[in-house]
Amino acid sequence: MKESTLKRVRKPARYIGGEVGSVVKDPEKVDVHMAFAFPDLYEVGMSHLGLHLLYSLINSHEAFFCERVFAPDRDLEEIIRRGEEAFSTLETSTPLRDLDILGFTLQYELSYTNILNMLSLAGIPLRSSDRAEDMPLIIAGGPCAFNPEPMAPFFDLFVIGDGEEVTVELMKLYAASEDKESFLKKACQLRGVYVPAFYEETYEDGHFVGHRVLYEQAPYPVQKALITSLAGQDHPVRHIVPFMDTVHDRAFTEIFRGCTQGCRFCQAGMIYRPVRERSKEQVLRNALRLLDEGGYEEVALTSLSSLDHSEIREIVEELHERTKHRNIRLSLPSLRLDSISLDVLRRVSGPRRSSLTFAPEAGTQRMRDVINKNVEEEDIFSSAKALFEEGWSKLKLYFMLGLPTETFEDVKGIAHIARELRALYKETTGSDRLKLSISTSYLIPKPFTPFQWLAMTPKDVVEERQQYLSKALRSRQYSYSYHEGASSNLEAVLARGSRKIADAIERAFEHGAVFDGWNDYFRWDLWLQAFEECGIDIEKELGERGLDDPLPWDIIDPGVTKSYLKKEWAKALEEETTADCRGLCHGCGINSPRTGGICFGVPNPL
Amino acid sequence: MVCRIRFRKDGRMKFLSHLELLKAWDRAMRREGIPLVFSTGYSPRPLMTFALPSAVGVRDMAGYMDVHVEDGFDPSRFYYLTKLPEGLEVLEAKEVEEVRASLMSRVHSADYAIEGDIEALKRLKSTDPLPFVRITKRGRRHERDARDYLLDAEWTERVLRVRLLAGSEQSIRLNEFIEALTGDPEAHFTYQLTRLEIYDKEGRSLWEP
Ligand code: SF4
Numbered sequence: 001m002k003e004s005t006l007k008r009v010r011k012p013a014r015y016i017g018g019e020v021g022s023v024v025k026d027p028e029k030v031d032v033h034m035a036f037a038f039p040d041l042y043e044v045g046m047s048h049l050g051l052h053l054l055y056s057l058i059n060s061h062e063a064f065f066c067e068r069v070f071a072p073d074r075d076l077e078e079i080i081r082r083g084e085e086a087f088s089t090l091e092t093s094t095p096l097r098d099l100d101i102l103g104f105t106l107q108y109e110l111s112y113t114n115i116l117n118m119l120s121l122a123g124i125p126l127r128s129s130d131r132a133e134d135m136p137l138i139i140a141g142g143p144c145a146f147n148p149e150p151m152a153p154f155f156d157l158f159v160i161g162d163g164e165e166v167t168v169e170l171m172k173l174y175a176a177s178e179d180k181e182s183f184l185k186k187a188c189q190l191r192g193v194y195v196p197a198f199y200e201e202t203y204e205d206g207h208f209v210g211h212r213v214l215y216e217q218a219p220y221p222v223q224k225a226l227i228t229s230l231a232g233q234d235h236p237v238r239h240i241v242p243f244m245d246t247v248h249d250r251a252f253t254e255i256f257r258g259c260t261q262g263c264r265f266c267q268a269g270m271i272y273r274p275v276r277e278r279s280k281e282q283v284l285r286n287a288l289r290l291l292d293e294g295g296y297e298e299v300a301l302t303s304l305s306s307l308d309h310s311e312i313r314e315i316v317e318e319l320h321e322r323t324k325h326r327n328i329r330l331s332l333p334s335l336r337l338d339s340i341s342l343d344v345l346r347r348v349s350g351p352r353r354s355s356l357t358f359a360p361e362a363g364t365q366r367m368r369d370v371i372n373k374n375v376e377e378e379d380i381f382s383s384a385k386a387l388f389e390e391g392w393s394k395l396k397l398y399f400m401l402g403l404p405t406e407t408f409e410d411v412k413g414i415a416h417i418a419r420e421l422r423a424l425y426k427e428t429t430g431s432d433r434l435k436l437s438i439s440t441s442y443l444i445p446k447p448f449t450p451f452q453w454l455a456m457t458p459k460d461v462v463e464e465r466q467q468y469l470s471k472a473l474r475s476r477q478y479s480y481s482y483h484e485g486a487s488s489n490l491e492a493v494l495a496r497g498s499r500k501i502a503d504a505i506e507r508a509f510e511h512g513a514v515f516d517g518w519n520d521y522f523r524w525d526l527w528l529q530a531f532e533e534c535g536i537d538i539e540k541e542l543g544e545r546g547l548d549d550p551l552p553w554d555i556i557d558p559g560v561t562k563s564y565l566k567k568e569w570a571k572a573l574e575e576e577t578t579a580d581c582r583g584l585c586h587g588c589g590i591n592s593p594r595t596g597g598i599c600f601g602v603p604n605p606l
Numbered sequence: 607m608v609c610r611i612r613f614r615k616d617g618r619m620k621f622l623s624h625l626e627l628l629k630a631w632d633r634a635m636r637r638e639g640i641p642l643v644f645s646t647g648y649s650p651r652p653l654m655t656f657a658l659p660s661a662v663g664v665r666d667m668a669g670y671m672d673v674h675v676e677d678g679f680d681p682s683r684f685y686y687l688t689k690l691p692e693g694l695e696v697l698e699a700k701e702v703e704e705v706r707a708s709l710m711s712r713v714h715s716a717d718y719a720i721e722g723d724i725e726a727l728k729r730l731k732s733t734d735p736l737p738f739v740r741i742t743k744r745g746r747r748h749e750r751d752a753r754d755y756l757l758d759a760e761w762t763e764r765v766l767r768v769r770l771l772a773g774s775e776q777s778i779r780l781n782e783f784i785e786a787l788t789g790d791p792e793a794h795f796t797y798q799l800t801r802l803e804i805y806d807k808e809g810r811s812l813w814e815p
Binding site: 295 | 617618619621622623625626629630632633634635636637638644649650662663689691692693795796
């Protein structure tokens with residue numbers, strides 16, 4: 001980027017590159033030149049583990065070069081639109097259209113318009129069918145790729161599931177291929193690769209009825225890529241160390257993938273099955289190396305539920321022992337307010353003045369049973385008491401509204417928990433100074449969860465509940481915040497849509513929608529206009545799906561079976577819980593013969 | 607013990623904000639395994655203090671930092687740091703016996719080199735006042751004369767070298783100074799700006815203890 005541009009924009013450290021851990025190669029001397037594109041600002045994207053992981057992995061191959069690119073902030077966007085600067089990669093300022101491959105990560109649906117904006121800024125046609133042979137291959141991966149359909153027309157290929165091995169395979173294949181078409185034909189044979197052009201959606205009376213395979217060798221459904229063990233996966237052994245403050249500005253290392261809790265609203269808990277742990281030695285080796293090479297002052301041990309690692313206590317103790325002289329902080333995201341082991345917490349949570357975050361998700365035991373959030377009220381209070389005794393005085397609690405079968409009693413339960421905690425704090429410490437922040441989000445029925453068929457609870461119903469909580473929690477000790485209905489509805493439409501939604505995404509982008517995940521920029525009116533112009537009935541999109549209806553994401557096979565999801569949904573309605581499957585396999589399907597029964601050696605009973 | 611470091615900040619590093627620069631040094635020192643001394647309290651931080659930050663986009667030949675390290679440390683090790691980001695470089699390092707005043711509080715004035723179209727700056731050679739407007743934090747507009755902040759100026763063919771007040775009591779930013787000379791608030795973008803040295807009230811370089 002030009003100096004004159006860097007001098008003009010806000011926070012230029014986003015665009016300078018040159019961080020310790022970043023890699024520069026000569027694009028002329030590699031077989032495949034690609035960029036990892038994160039469709040949000042630098043400070044958001046750099047906090048994402050997957051970026052560091054794939055970057056480090058791809059660049060460890062001499063023949064490949066992976067750069068980075070992030071969404072430009074609005075000021076830089078204007079400069080690019082005026083033609084004063086080309087939209088280019090961070091490492092070598094290569095204009096994006098000169099790359100071989102541009103790979104986006106789909107982390108959240110509300111970043112979809114940013115993807116179109118980035119393609120447009122790069123001068124790359126949005127739809128794969130409009131892109132000539134000399135245009136880069138545009139690919140995507142990440143959790144939202146599990147329902148790729150709303151974005152299908154824009155991508156040449158999706159990677160579904162664990163990206164590490166298949167991405168490298170793809171790059172080898174690309175290097176050896178003559179042209180795009182022959183590449184795609186071979187690529188679709190790799191497990192985890194979905195090439196949308198080889199399928200079309202079919203409709204009857206405007207209802208989605210399924211997919212037709214257009215290229216007979218293309219698989220249906222597309223199985224997710226799965227790495228059966230992380231033992232050999234030590235990437236990233238290096239992090240890129242940002243200069244600017246990023247959202248999570250610390251070293252992070254993945255201690256396991258997958259989750260056995262089985263929360264029924266949680267997509268990650270279903271699509272990333274089964275659990276694959278890194279051993280204590282591996283975790284320690286990775287964490288210490290990141291600290292040594294990066295110079296970080298904090299390291300996070302990440303996963304979907306870090307306390308569930310079978311050796312978490314030993315890991316935390318030993319890491320603490322080996323880093324305490326350097327004043328390194330340890331953190332464990334996603335703590336639970338049950339059976340908290342205080343000794344772990346003491347090691348990881350840093351100063352007592354900081355706040356601890358927990359997600360009970362629902363206000364009553366009945367409601368928590370429905371969503372299978374296995375935490376008991378007594379546990380919440382006994383853990384809280386212990387925390388208060390230890391000196392913590394700030395808690396953040398996350399809940400959801402709009403859950404299936406939710407009644408006003410369940411909403412009152414949230415306020416009840418808040419009041420009880422306050423009373424408990426007073427009883428324990430004699431002081432009234434507890435700072436409690438409560439926040440609620442909407443339940444979004446996501447593909448591949450037992451709630452995938454549900455209607456989104458209407459906005460006005462949820463808003464009434466939010467208002468109740470705003471009143472009930474009006475006191476200096478509480479602060480209450482909630483997610484907006486409009487953007488939550490948009491997220492739901494984008495999450496469960498078919499390819500038809502792509503037209504509306506493109507139209508909304510043309511009308512100016514971008515950074516939809518940022519409250520300051522989100523424009524629901526532009527989306528409403530786009531949906532209307534494209535003939536999309538949002539009420540229908542937000543509505544219930546029949547248990548036997550074909551679903552757009554049936555094209556993907558995440559390993560967990562539909563019959564298991566149905567069973568879980570039936571149990572939810574019965575308020576029946578499903579225990580952590582570490583002790584007992586519930587037959588979700590992921591360890592079917594195909595994956596060789598890899599869950600803790602417990603055979604699938606079905 | 608305390609070591610004083612004089613460093614260069616150049617290339618892409620000149621686009622770091624002051625806080626970003628602090629963090630870059632903190633992490634670089636940790637990567638190098640320098641035996642840092644930490645503050646006490648809830649969240650211990652390495653004891654490092656800096657003189658005046660140079661503005662974003664300005665090269666710096668006079669970055670000053672005092673860093674506390676464990677006793678017995680050999681300051682010449684700072685000359686052999688290999689894990690600094692490109693654009694940061696230690697120019698000089700030494701132990702300082704006694705730090706009487708913080709680096710920041712000693713800052714009084716600084717020398718800058720302004721390179722580029724210096725013809726456009728020739729108003730400086732007249733004796734006319736050089737007004738510019740400074741908007742305070744509360745939004746009040748104050749008219750000021752850039753001459754009041756100018757201690758010295760020296761012209762060469764391509765470079766204007768100026769000494770400007772830079773301390774906490776009175777200071778002018780380079781962009782304000784160039785705006786006062788050109789009337790264009792964006793003019794500073796077109797010059798290569800370098801801070802050459804910082805001085806205390808007695809006119810001594812901050813390198814001196
Ligand atoms: S196969 Fe069984 S043990 Fe494995 S994730 Fe599914 S339910 Fe759990």
